[in-house]
Amino acid sequence: MQRGIVVIPKSVHKARMAENFNVFDFNLDDDDMKLMSSLDKNESQFFDHRDPAAIESIFGQSLKALRN
Amino acid sequence: MQYVTLNDGHKMPQLGFGVFQVPDLNVAEEAVSDALDTGYRLIDTAAAYANEEAVGKAINNSSVDRDDIFVTSKLWVDHFTYEKAKQGIDDSLNKLGLDYIDLYLLHQPYGDIAGAWRALIEAQKAGKIKSIGVSNFAPDQLMNLELMSDVKPAMNQIEVSPWFQEHDAV
Numbered sequence A: 001m002q003r004g005i006v007v008i009p010k011s012v013h014k015a016r017m018a019e020n021f022n023v024f025d026f027n028l029d030d031d032d033m034k035l036m037s038s039l040d041k042n043e044s045q046f047f048d049h050r051d052p053a054a055i056e057s058i059f060g061q062s063l064k065a066l067r068n
Numbered sequence B: 001m002q003y004v005t006l007n008d009g010h011k012m013p014q015l016g017f018g019v020f021q022v023p024d025l026n027v028a029e030e031a032v033s034d035a036l037d038t039g040y041r042l043i044d045t046a047a048a049y050a051n052e053e054a055v056g057k058a059i060n061n062s063s064v065d066r067d068d069i070f071v072t073s074k075l076w077v078d079h080f081t082y083e084k085a086k087q088g089i090d091d092s093l094n095k096l097g098l099d100y101i102d103l104y105l106l107h108q109p110y111g112d113i114a115g116a117w118r119a120l121i122e123a124q125k126a127g128k129i130k131s132i133g134v135s136n137f138a139p140d141q142l143m144n145l146e147l148m149s150d151v152k153p154a155m156n157q158i159e160v161s162p163w164f165q166e167h168d169a170v
Ligand SMILES: NC(=O)c1ccc[n+]([C@@H]2O[C@H](COP(=O)([O-])OP(=O)(O)OC[C@H]3O[C@@H](n4cnc5c(N)ncnc54)[C@H](OP(=O)(O)O)[C@@H]3O)[C@@H](O)[C@H]2O)c1
Pocket: A008, A009, A010, A011, A012, A013, A016, A017, A019, A020, B017, B018, B019, B020, B021, B044, B045, B107, B135, B136, B157, B158
């Protein structure tokens, strides 16, 4: 959020919803932000959106429906 | 709540609640009700999440004013032509049971993006959607969309986490 990004966590557990909402009473300082930056692995937890094989395996059915 | 101002002037809560992978309509409705109780004012769904009905029910049954809630939904790729997109927008509105959607996104960068985008622009002009945007667009795809149309997307929703920080895109 300190990068100006809108964030949308999901949980079906009310206690976790509250935990994820509880972010307005603190700030990370510059050192913390640098430390966070260093965690980047530049790796999606989903799939590579620019890989036709991945696109076909995930969206193949929908893209077939689009062509019909 | 903190808000961001989109490029079309609309304000959007900076913290919201997503309902991806909650296909059970009862579970989804309860989750959105709980989220609204907790203080969330942005709910993020999509046609592909198959729970727009549940999201709409929770919003319509909530004591929170509709105008104080920001609803995002998304068009799925099987509707990415001009004609199908028009239908997809109306389907989302019907399923949600709402008069307008705050933000509607092209969920993925595949198919007839130009045609689907034109349908979103028209729906925005008709008052069915307040803001229009995209999701999962790489920076060059975003640039290309901006070359296709006079209307720039108000949002590009992408994956960002501590392990995938996307400093080039954001
Ligand atoms: N545009 C797109 O293509 C796209 C793609 C992915 C996601 N999204 C949006 O982003 C939202 C969030 O993404 P997501 O649902 O994939 O992932 P997420 O918010 O990172 O949640 C992942 C899992 O973490 C658990 N969790 C949440 N808060 C927790 C906490 N405080 N402690 C422990 N576990 C916790 C949740 O399980 P429980 O429910 O069991 O608590 C959830 O299933 C989605 O719901 C959707 O709205 C959009």
